Amino acid sequence: MPSEETVEVIQRELLDWYREHRRDLPWRKDKDPYRIWVSEIMLQQTRVDTVIPYYERFLNQFPTLNDLANATDDQVIKAWEGLGYYSRARNLHSAVKEVAANYGGKVPDELKTISKLKGIGLYTAGAILSIAYDKKAPAVDGNVMRVFSRLFAIPDDIARQSTRKKMELIAEHLIPAHAPGDFNQALMELGAMICTPQSPHCLFCPVQTVCHAFHEGLQDELPRKKKAKPPVQVNVLFAWFLQGDKVLIEKRPDTGLLAGMWALPTVEQQAGESPLRTMEKFCDKKTIPATNYIVKSQLEHIFSHLHWKIVLVQAEVTDSTFPLPEGWEWSELDDLHTKAFANVYRKALKNLL
DNA sequence: AATTCGTGGCC
DNA sequence: TGGCCAAGAAT
CATH class of the missing domain: 1.10.340.30 (Hypothetical protein; domain 2)
Incomplete structure (x- = not known):
């Protein structure tokens, strides 16, 4: 002291x-x-x-x-x-x-x-x-x-x-x-x-x-600080489910990454799996009646601990009366700006709108 | 104790 | 340009 x-x-x-x-x-x-x-x-x-x-x-x-x-x-x-x-x-x-x-x-x-x-x-x-x-x-x-x-x-x-x-x-x-x-x-x-x-x-x-x-003369040597681990790379798919002027959005859980924020439906894709195949399995699992899958664009986003390599895939929903998965909603395209989206999704939306 | 949680600005 | 960093807390 x-x-x-x-x-x-x-x-x-x-x-x-x-x-x-x-x-x-x-x-x-x-x-x-x-x-x-x-x-x-x-x-x-x-x-x-x-x-x-x-x-x-x-x-x-x-x-x-x-x-x-x-x-x-x-x-x-x-x-x-x-x-x-x-x-x-x-x-x-x-x-x-x-x-x-x-x-x-x-x-x-x-x-x-x-x-x-x-x-x-x-x-x-x-x-x-x-x-x-x-x-x-x-x-x-x-x-x-x-x-x-x-x-x-x-x-x-x-x-x-x-x-x-x-x-x-x-x-x-x-x-x-x-x-x-x-x-x-x-x-x-x-x-x-x-x-x-x-x-x-x-x-x-x-x-x-x-x-x-x-x-x-130690001011440039101090403080000592352990280096952070580099972010882990993860391949994810953002789904752009359209029907007319409406789109499906997903509210993220109230814990974990981007807690409580609105998002595009997001799924991790296995290494080596094609985006369209991932989309196909995703729709099947969630029983979403969709067709005409198109890869719209790709982007990357780096969080502190994650490096997302993102594929944006569009699809047309053929029947909007199907039961929505938990936390999902239809949103008018014109209303998207009223919802809270994290920046990674804002970046994606910019590519889609 | 070590990880998980975002994003943007800076050199 | 990419690594580093910024008035931390929760788990």
């Missing part, structure tokens, strides 16, 4: 720097716990510039916690369309309804309580408690781990959970009781603007004088 003297230098320099240089971000206009909460969920694994327009629209559509609690699932997921990690939206909606129903609409201000809400882990709990309620709670995200890794020359792999635990102990030790919210945000802001992953701007760093990595 750093000495008391070092702790004081870090606190003072970081707070002074933050109060001078902090970005004017839309979630920094007030300390409404609900607004802070929404911003923290959106910012998980997502860049500030990407979040800003979503945040503005979302808060415009759901200005208060009760507005969100009273919204439908479809409204919420549509507001999240394109932002990714869609379970965040479902968990947020669920948790907000829980707060409205069981906490009188007031976001809990205790770690033990707020941590029970869906989608709120230790980081998000600490961020909300410190920023909205001025509570001394650690909020260790990727920025903070990178900053600590360099500041104290910690060689541990920041991809490991045990490393985050270590960092949280350090954060507890560093956070000043008089400004926990600003200090936590200062650490993150430093990571975002100065102590960046590549080529950190050490010459402008407010804590350069006490930075272990800088003095040893």
